[in-house]
Amino acid sequence: MQEIERKFLVKDDSYKSLAYSKTHIEQGYFATDPGRTVRVRIRDDKGYLTIKGAPKKGEFGRYEFETEISLEDAHEMLELCMPGRVSKDRYLVKSGKHVIEVDEFFGDNEGLVMAEIELESEDEPYEKPDFLGKEVTGNYHYYNKYMLRRPYKLWKDEVEFEK
Numbered sequence: 001m002q003e004i005e006r007k008f009l010v011k012d013d014s015y016k017s018l019a020y021s022k023t024h025i026e027q028g029y030f031a032t033d034p035g036r037t038v039r040v041r042i043r044d045d046k047g048y049l050t051i052k053g054a055p056k057k058g059e060f061g062r063y064e065f066e067t068e069i070s071l072e073d074a075h076e077m078l079e080l081c082m083p084g085r086v087s088k089d090r091y092l093v094k095s096g097k098h099v100i101e102v103d104e105f106f107g108d109n110e111g112l113v114m115a116e117i118e119l120e121s122e123d124e125p126y127e128k129p130d131f132l133g134k135e136v137t138g139n140y141h142y143y144n145k146y147m148l149r150r151p152y153k154l155w156k157d158e159v160e161f162e163k
Contacts (some may be wrong), residue, residue, distance in 0.1 A: 003052070003064040003121055007142055010113040011133040015102045018129070019091035025103075028081030032145035039145075040077040042070075043090075047074025055138065084108075085146045096127035108151030114142060 027041040035054040040047065046072060053063035069077075077087070086109065091102040098117050105112045114136070117126055136142045141155065 003062055004119045004124075006135060006137045007139075008117075008121065008135050008137075009129055009133040010102060011113050012131055013113075013128045015091055015093050015100075015115070015129070015131045018093045018131075019102070019104060020094060021092040023090050024085075025088050026078070027089055027144065028078045028084070028087045029145055029148055030077075030081055032082070036057045037145050040074055040081060042071065042074045042078070045071060047071045047077075049074075049077070074121065086148055093129065095129050098126050098149045100116070100129065100132075103129075105147070105152065108153050109147050110153070112147075112152040 015118060023044045025038050026044050030038040030040070037050075037052040039050050039052075041050065042048075047066060049069050050064065052065075055062040055139040065085055085107070086108075087106040088103045091104070093100045093102060095117070098119075098121075100115050100117050102113065102115045105114075115132055119126065120146050
């Protein structure tokens with residue numbers, strides 16, 4: 001399956017009052033090599049195994065495979081992952097015909113709030129709510145796998161002005 005998404009920094013917390021859902025996510029990684037990512041995720045009471053490819057140069061889309069696994073297996077797999085975890089709350093906000101996922105990060109990535117919108121095509125129009133700030137699609141700093149190795153707390157002062 002091809003995943004096409006755009007990422008944005010979030011300017012304020014107005015998304016919280018617009019959200020129709022909130023879940024907690026813990027995820028760990030088996031591989032974060034250039035060109036591939038393999039992760040395990042626990043989202044509230046469900047487990048998932050996900051494999052992602054790299055985006056093609058100049059494009060937003062990339063291959064993604066995800067399958068649900070048992071919660072027990074997800075907990076076991078988290079123990080086998082590389083050191084570190086990404087912890088976040090995810091809020092879902094309806095925006096026109098799309099759903100925007102807003103992630104509020106914790107731990108070493110505390111203070112970062114980012115939004116993603118998945119599209120059918122790279123040029124598909126979408127409504128941009130006021131809480132969306134600067135677009136950071138393709139900026140490797142904002143990939144979860146990067147934040148695992150070099151958390152937001154280490155570089156936030158370099159990019160704080162970008163909101």
